Amino acid sequence: MLFRQLEYLVALARERHFARAAQACHVSQPALSEALRKLEDELKVLLVRRGRSYEGLTPEGERIVLWAQRILADRDALRDEVDALRTGLAGRLRIGSVPTASGAVPLLTGPFCAAHPLAAVELSTDLRSDELLRQVRNFEIDAGITYLPGPGTDDLRALPLYEERYVLLTGPADELARHPRATWEEAARLPLCLLHPGMQGRRVLDEVFAGLGLEATPRVETDSVASLFAHVRTGHWASIVPYAWLHVFGVPHGMRAVPLAEPVHSAPIGLVTAAREPGSVMARALLEVARRTEVAAVLGSLPGSA
Missing domain, CATH: 3.40.190.290 (D-Maltodextrin-Binding Protein; domain 2)
Structure with a gap:
């Protein structure tokens, strides 16, 4: 089993189209299809429902794609951890935010970039809360700023930021x-x-x-x-x-x-990350910044007229 095969499966689950998944992975469609067939042969289970076009993943495929997302996230976290040990934190921090909280994001990205000059930040600031939590769970983003999740979210870690x-x-x-x-x-x-x-x-x-x-x-x-x-x-x-x-x-x-x-x-707004150990080194670094930043103190007062 190769990481590349898992990347193809995750891309197909995300794009729901063979040609778009192949384009996202920078390979030809036949190469992507053949790699997925070899993965099915190795696992001895059908992962993709095939007809004249993509018809979705099988129930087994839906389960395997969750494992693939986790394995790829752990691989990326390992690489980031090693890079951080060698040269300091580098790479890309992926943050999502609900629209109403996106004004608070610069209060964290500013000190994060100052503390880690080799790192870059990628922002998505128009996510709905349920989609944001899904992307955190599926390791598509490292952290999200959103309304604090309720019960049934033991797989998430939430740090309150402000009201x-x-x-x-x-x-x-x-x-x-x-x-x-x-x-x-x-x-x-x-x-x-x-x-x-x-x-x-x-x-x-x-x-x-x-x-x-x-x-x-x-x-x-x-x-x-x-x-x-x-x-x-x-x-x-x-x-x-x-x-x-x-x-x-x-x-x-x-x-x-x-x-x-x-x-x-x-309504409480917080920073949400996956509750996994050791987890993403990027997410840990952002949490450290958030704990040191007085977000509530900055946002708690009504500013004067511009």
Whole structure:
């Protein structure tokens, strides 16, 4: 059994197409198919359902691909560990983030790169929380910044970073813009632009509204926090955004950020890695940086207007 064969199997499971998997692995499609057939012969089990085109993995293939992902992750971790022992930490740190938490990412990547000048960082900042956890589990990323996972996640390690709190973002002409705070009930009556319902950041807001017996009915829904700011800028909409994003944009000209109260709600955000030992040397290094960084202290206050 060769690492190359396992890489082909993982690529096929990810791409769900023989030609795309071969392209991702920089080999011809016949070479990839033949290597997978040899892997099946060696394991004495059918891994891929073949017809006129790719029809998916067999149940046995689905199980074997999990082992392949783990073996390849351990190989990469071993290489990184050896490189770190020889010349210092090098290679690429892969981080994923949910959109609402992506404003906090530079607070970790900055000190990480300063501490490890030979390392590079690869960011994916538009992942949904369930997809982010899947990628951590499948070793596609080293760490994720997301809402802290609940029960049934013993295979993950979570380090709390900060509490996500919310402000009403509106134009200066709105009456609430002149108030020191706004209630969720008042916010629900405004023409809202909010995140898409399938995103965890939106589900958090919906739970707050539902707990108060309210229902927000946004006229515009988007998968981008930046798009929320762009819509509020037009003067036709209001939105509810996390404090953390105000540390990216400030409070842009022509907008007001009003803290939401009654209730003051927060959601815990943390750094999530796979709970395996010894695990990824990149993930361990990022955890060390996160433990030394006062993320909550930076993001806990409302910044002034830009």
